[in-house]
Amino acid sequence: MTTRTxxxxxxxxxxxxxxxxxTLTGVSRTFPGTRRGPAVLALDDVTLQATAGETVAVVGxxxxxxxxxxxxxxxxxxxxxxxxxxAPAALMPQHDLLLPWAGALDNAALPLRLAGASRAQxxxxxxxxxxxxxxxDFERTRPDALSGxxxxxxxxxxTLLAGRPVLCLDEPFGALDALTRDDARVWLQxxxxxxxxxxxxxxxxxxxAVVLADRVIVLSPRPGRVVADVRIDLPRPRRAVDPExxxxxxxxxxxxx
Amino acid sequence: MAAxxxxxxxxxxxxxxxxxxxxxxxxxxxPTDIATSLWDDRALLWSQFxxxxxxxxxxxAAAAVIGVLLAVVLHVSPLLRRALYPLLxxxxxxxxxxxxxxxxxxxxxxxxxxxxxxxxxxxxxxxxPTLDALDGAPPAQGRVLRTLGASRWQRLRYAEAPGALPGxxxxxxLSVAVAxxxxxxxxxxxxxxxLGHLIAQAIPQLDTARAWAAVVVLSAFAILLFAALAxxxxxxxPWSHRSRGSHP
Numbered sequence: 334m335t336t337r338t339x340x341x342x343x344x345x346x347x348x349x350x351x352x353x354x355x356t357l358t359g360v361s362r363t364f365p366g367t368r369r370g371p372a373v374l375a376l377d378d379v380t381l382q383a384t385a386g387e388t389v390a391v392v393g394x395x396x397x398x399x400x401x402x403x404x405x406x407x408x409x410x411x412x413x414x415x416x417x418x419x420a421p422a423a424l425m426p427q428h429d430l431l432l433p434w435a436g437a438l439d440n441a442a443l444p445l446r447l448a449g450a451s452r453a454q455x456x457x458x459x460x461x462x463x464x465x466x467x468x469x470d471f472e473r474t475r476p477d478a479l480s481g482x483x484x485x486x487x488x489x490x491x492t493l494l495a496g497r498p499v500l501c502l503d504e505p506f507g508a509l510d511a512l513t514r515d516d517a518r519v520w521l522q523x524x525x526x527x528x529x530x531x532x533x534x535x536x537x538x539x540x541x542a543v544v545l546a547d548r549v550i551v552l553s554p555r556p557g558r559v560v561a562d563v564r565i566d567l568p569r570p571r572r573a574v575d576p577e578x579x580x581x582x583x584x585x586x587x588x589x590x
Numbered sequence: 591m592a593a594x595x596x597x598x599x600x601x602x603x604x605x606x607x608x609x610x611x612x613x614x615x616x617x618x619x620x621p622t623d624i625a626t627s628l629w630d631d632r633a634l635l636w637s638q639f640x641x642x643x644x645x646x647x648x649x650x651a652a653a654a655v656i657g658v659l660l661a662v663v664l665h666v667s668p669l670l671r672r673a674l675y676p677l678l679x680x681x682x683x684x685x686x687x688x689x690x691x692x693x694x695x696x697x698x699x700x701x702x703x704x705x706x707x708x709x710x711x712x713x714x715x716x717x718x719p720t721l722d723a724l725d726g727a728p729p730a731q732g733r734v735l736r737t738l739g740a741s742r743w744q745r746l747r748y749a750e751a752p753g754a755l756p757g758x759x760x761x762x763x764l765s766v767a768v769a770x771x772x773x774x775x776x777x778x779x780x781x782x783x784x785l786g787h788l789i790a791q792a793i794p795q796l797d798t799a800r801a802w803a804a805v806v807v808l809s810a811f812a813i814l815l816f817a818a819l820a821x822x823x824x825x826x827x828p829w830s831h832r833s834r835g836s837h838p
């Protein structure tokens with residue numbers, strides 16, 4: 334897919350002026366035991382920082398508290414110990430959770446309506462970006478008639494249009510097939526270069542982390558602790574087939590063992 | 591097509607049973623007797639039908655408004671749910687013949703008590719599926735919408751309420767089916783017109799065929815309302831039909 338690059342203007346997907354820094358200091362989160370199971374320590378003394386505009390990938394095995402970490406940053410949960418300081422954050426989960434009754438454009442423009450715009454205003458403001466993400470002609474198509482890759486584009490656009498300085502992506506392309514995923518990573522990098530944000534990307538896929546992130550933070554199996562913090566200085570846009578990406582991915586996976 | 595065939599077979603059996611002299615026509619008239627009464631009494635049936643139809647439609651409309659409001663209130667407030675839900679269930683156990691005289695004393699012989707009784711019987715089948723559908727919104731969707739800036743009210747308006755439309759329509763279909771019974775019982779407990787009144791008059795006059803003709807008219811109207819709701823459903827909640835088709 335090619336994305337037309339136009340001169341940057343103040344579009345609705347620019348983040349608000351708030352400082353996009355995210356800082357977690359000594360954060361722990363325990364889920365209390367229930368009749369069905371014991372208490373679970375999901376995160377243990379996690380300290381990490383993402384500076385404004387940085388894309389930080391948090392990689393770890395299933396169940397290491399990655400999603401909990403994003404909930405904390407989004408303010409959906411409170412830590413049991415430590416502090417979370419974050420600018421307003423918008424969450425995008427693996428399953429797009431678009432509204433099944435609304436057309437693609439209305440789904441993407443939802444945050445504008447939530448902010449008080451009329452339906453017509455929201456559509457008009459979202460439409461240029463909708464076209465830019467290659468969704469032209471699908472304005473009125475409902476999510477169940479869109480491909481998985483297109484649904485994720487709509488979901489990403491919806492998340493960007495919330496105008497929040499921090500994006501929390503939880504396995505955003507986990508439900509896509511390999512080819513579509515590769516394509517999705519390219520347009521996500523393009524969209525983010527147009528509308529810079531602090532991005533926290535949670536994934537178990539090291540390849541995705543290396544392709545998308547400025548920094549990769551590796552969490553241990555439960556309870557999640559930071560075991561590695563590596564800067565990725567490769568040129569963009571990156572693709573999974575780039576030899577540097579493949580080499581770095583192999584090295585990081587080795588370091589995880 | 592299949593429904594027509596089933597009805598024809600049932601009618602054939604019924605007719606044969608009556609003609610074989612299996613039962614006194616005062617207890618059970620044959621389908622041809624009922625058809626004759628339908629034709630001969632058409633003017634009377636039509637005028638009484640208009641009265642009962644008005645009661646049913648206005649009662650159903652009131653039930654829909656009350657049912658939706660209650661479902662939303664119970665969905666939003668756990669406290670009110672605990673306080674009111676048992677009361678709602680209790681309200682469904684009060685037999686109409688006990689309630690009707692009281693309403694007649696309070697509201698007179700007019701349309702008022704009938705609409706109230708239809709609404710009382712019909713709101714409950716609307717509340718339960720609508721409430722379940724509101725509660726059934728994916729929790730993850732609520733979390734995402736919160737991070738997109740949605741208030742509690744906006745989550746209800748943009749996500750939970752449209753998602754509950756199929757539940758509301760299911761409830762409305764259930765209500766339509768019981769609305770006719772409610773209207774007839776309400777009329778029998780104190781009224782001077784309507785198909786329920788007509789049935790109450792016809793039975794002691796041993797004109798059972800006319801009573802059955804009134805039942806046929808009521809059934810046809812309930813089926814018509816049900817079909818109208820199915821059309822509304824296809825028009826306004828097409829996404830639920832499509833997803834049902836693609837995930838059998």
